[in-house]
Amino acid sequence: xxxxxQTPKHLITATGQRVTxxxxxxxxxxxxxxxxxxxxxxxxxxxxYYNGEERAKGNxxxxxxxxxxxxxxxxxxxxxxxxxxxxxxxxxxxxDSTPYGYTFGSGTRLTVV
Amino acid sequence: AQKVTQAQxxxxxxxxxxxxxxxxxxxxxxxxxxxxxxxxxxxELVFLIRRNSFDEQNEISGRYSWNFQKSTSSFNFTITASxxxxxxxxxxxxxxxxxxxxxxxxxxxxxxxxx
Numbered sequence: 001x002x003x004x005x006q007t008p009k010h011l012i013t014a015t016g017q018r019v020t021x022x023x024x025x026x027x028x029x030x031x032x033x034x035x036x037x038x039x040x041x042x043x044x045x046x047x048x049y050y051n052g053e054e055r056a057k058g059n060x061x062x063x064x065x066x067x068x069x070x071x072x073x074x075x076x077x078x079x080x081x082x083x084x085x086x087x088x089x090x091x092x093x094x095x096d097s098t099p100y101g102y103t104f105g106s107g108t109r110l111t112v113v
Numbered sequence: 114a115q116k117v118t119q120a121q122x123x124x125x126x127x128x129x130x131x132x133x134x135x136x137x138x139x140x141x142x143x144x145x146x147x148x149x150x151x152x153x154x155x156x157e158l159v160f161l162i163r164r165n166s167f168d169e170q171n172e173i174s175g176r177y178s179w180n181f182q183k184s185t186s187s188f189n190f191t192i193t194a195s196x197x198x199x200x201x202x203x204x205x206x207x208x209x210x211x212x213x214x215x216x217x218x219x220x221x222x223x224x225x226x227x228x
Binding site for chain 1: 146148150156157158160163204208210212213214215216217218219220221
C-alpha cells in the first residue's frame with residue numbers, strides 16, 4: 001500500500017456524463033498531482049495542487065477541473081465525457097513540491113461507453 | 114518537443130538474457146531528477162529508482178542497474194538475467210525543479226520475457 005488512496009478503482013459511464021475521481025494523499029503530504037494515462041497520449045500531467053491552491057497546470061481539458069480540500073484530499077471532476085476520455089487516472093502526492101517521497105496511487109480506470 | 118524519449122517501443126528477450134532499456138532526456142534545468150517506473154499488467158506504477166542531476170554515480174540493485182550519463186543525456190536501465198516476472202511496461206520520467214516537479218514521462222518500453 002503506497003499510502004495514496006484513489007477511489008473508485010473502476011468506473012464505467014456513458015458519454016456526456018460527469019464523474020468525480022477522489023484522491024487521498026499520503027499522511028502529511030501537501031502536494032497532489034493528477035495524471036492521465038491513455039492509449040493516445042501516454043502518461044501525461046494534468047494538474048497540481050499544493051495545500052489547497054493550484055500550483056501547476058498541464059494538458060488538462062476545459063471539461064476537466066480539480067480541487068484540493070482543507071483536509072488535503074483532492075477531487076478530479078470530468079464532465080461531458082467522451083469516448084476518448086477513457087483512461088487510467090493516477091493521483092500522486094508528495095510532502096512539498098519536490099520529487100522526494102513522490103508516491104503514486106493505484107489509479108482509477110475510467111471507461112466511457 | 115518530447116522531454117523524455119524511449120525509442121524502444123517493445124522488446125522481447127528469452128529468460129536469463131540481459132536487456133537494456135534506453136532513456137534519453139532533454140532539459141535546460143541544472144537541477145532535475147530522473148526516474149524509472151515499472152507498470153505490470155495490473156496497472157499500478159511501481160517506483161524503481163530516482164536520481165538527481167548532481168549524482169552521476171551508477172547504481173546496482175540486485176539484477177537491476179542504471180547508467181546515468183549527463184554528457185549524452187541518457188539514463189539507461191539494465192536488467193541482468195531477466196525473468197518472466199520482469200515482463201511489464203517500463204517508464205522513464207524527468208522532473209524539473211523549474212516546472213514544479215511535475216513528471217514528464219516517456220512513452221514506455223514494453224518488455225516481454227519469454228520462458
